[in-house]
Amino acid sequence: MAAIRQGRHCAWVPAYTTARDNCGVTESDILSLLRLPAIADADDSAQAQRLQQLLDNKTKPPGSLGRIEQLAQQLGLILASEAPVLQAPQMLVCAADHGLAAQGVSAFPQEVTRQMVENFLAGGAAVSVLARQHGIALTVVDCGVAHDFGGDRPGLRVRKAAAGAADASLGPAMAAAQCAEAIGHGMDLVRDLPGNALLLGEMGIGNSSAAALLTARLTGHDVAACTGSGTGMAGTALAHKLRVLQAVYLRHAHARTPLAALAAFGGLEIATLVGVLLQGARERRVLVVDGFITTAAVLVAQALAPAVRGYCVFSHLSGERGHAIALAHLGVRPLLDLGLRLGEGSGAALAWPLLQSASLLLREMASFSGAGVSNRGELAV
Ligand SMILES: Cc1cc2ncn([C@H]3O[C@H](COP(=O)(O)O)[C@@H](O)[C@H]3O)c2cc1C
Numbered sequence: 001m002a003a004i005r006q007g008r009h010c011a012w013v014p015a016y017t018t019a020r021d022n023c024g025v026t027e028s029d030i031l032s033l034l035r036l037p038a039i040a041d042a043d044d045s046a047q048a049q050r051l052q053q054l055l056d057n058k059t060k061p062p063g064s065l066g067r068i069e070q071l072a073q074q075l076g077l078i079l080a081s082e083a084p085v086l087q088a089p090q091m092l093v094c095a096a097d098h099g100l101a102a103q104g105v106s107a108f109p110q111e112v113t114r115q116m117v118e119n120f121l122a123g124g125a126a127v128s129v130l131a132r133q134h135g136i137a138l139t140v141v142d143c144g145v146a147h148d149f150g151g152d153r154p155g156l157r158v159r160k161a162a163a164g165a166a167d168a169s170l171g172p173a174m175a176a177a178q179c180a181e182a183i184g185h186g187m188d189l190v191r192d193l194p195g196n197a198l199l200l201g202e203m204g205i206g207n208s209s210a211a212a213l214l215t216a217r218l219t220g221h222d223v224a225a226c227t228g229s230g231t232g233m234a235g236t237a238l239a240h241k242l243r244v245l246q247a248v249y250l251r252h253a254h255a256r257t258p259l260a261a262l263a264a265f266g267g268l269e270i271a272t273l274v275g276v277l278l279q280g281a282r283e284r285r286v287l288v289v290d291g292f293i294t295t296a297a298v299l300v301a302q303a304l305a306p307a308v309r310g311y312c313v314f315s316h317l318s319g320e321r322g323h324a325i326a327l328a329h330l331g332v333r334p335l336l337d338l339g340l341r342l343g344e345g346s347g348a349a350l351a352w353p354l355l356q357s358a359s360l361l362l363r364e365m366a367s368f369s370g371a372g373v374s375n376r377g378e379l380a381v
Pocket residue numbers: 105106107108112116202203204205206207208209229230231232342343344
């Protein structure tokens with residue numbers, strides 16, 4: 001019989017199971033396979049003050065550009081510049097399947113993940129149209145779609161640790177090695193990309209369930225408060241989704257640390273996004289977060305490395321229940337509130353022009369003295 005272990009995340013183990021069976025994948029299992037990058041704080045208070053002064057000296061009443069001023073300041077901090085230039089923006093749409101989809105938690109069948117990957121590549125998805133509109137390069141990443149795309153193609157990178165996450169109602173969605181590999185793939189992807197801004201997108205039937213479970217576990221809120229309609233579940237179908245998720249949540253009661261929760265609930269695309277966030281922050285790139293599912297990846301990454309949050313621009317408040325909880329937990333306010341509940345990176349692409357405007361205003365707006373405009377401060381007695 002296996003030794004009974006009273007580990008940090010495993011207070012009680014029945015004698016007839018191994019510790020591993022009971023506890024699932026632990027954070028240290030994953031960390032032993034992974035080197036996380038060191039991330040510098042984006043927020044240097046002296047630089048923040050200089051940027052604020054620059055903004056206050058622009059030809060406008062102080063603060064009159066509202067939250068665009070805070071955005072400009074954040075871009076200046078991330079890019080360590082008083083005249084930040086956003087270069088070669090890259091949209092990464094991370095796609096993967098979820099075994100949990102077999103439990104009827106989505107209004108759409110699993111094969112839609114593969115079909116949408118083809119749609120992204122053909123240029124017909126919402127995010128394809130928006131990325132094209134704004135000159136954002138789009139790369140789809142097969143992080144674990146249950147389909148063989150036959151290797152890399154133009155616009156497609158196949159970086160999969162498995163052909164889909166396992167059904168989390170039966171066991172951990174990912175083995176430690178799969179989870180570590182998926183995070184490593186995300187880090188490698190960023191190293192290969194040009195530019196200084198990454199926009200995060202995802203596709204994976206069932207992934208609003210994984211995101212709901214991660215949000216509940218990492219924020220401490222009820223599963224019910226974090227579970228939404230995803231692709232459009234309502235009435236008895238939504239009640240069924242919630243019952244399934246509550247059972248999955250209890251099954252993985254021991255998965256309390258961020259990486260243990262990620263391995264327990266999935267999925268491979270969320271794990272890849274965690275790697276993208278960590279490496280993107282490490283390289284001081286602007287990270288434009290989309291909706292509920294990409295924010296779940298931020299919850300994990302930020303719990304591992306709190307400095308990640310300073311590199312993230314939260315593009316919008318998703319209509320998906322649970323997103324407001326995740327954002328409140330992070331202490332952030334998104335730019336837009338358009339009732340979007342699509343994912344793919346669509347909200348990030350829609351918010352992109354605001355980032356462009358913020359950086360341009362910081363770079364190009366005249367100062368009071370430069371333009372010969374009287375500053376109220378000079379008149380004040
Ligand atoms: C045609 C179609 C396109 C999508 N694009 C993004 N999603 C979104 O819906 C999925 C999450 O919802 P759930 O957990 O209910 O499956 C993800 O793939 C997400 O990106 C789509 C969903 C569908 C059906």
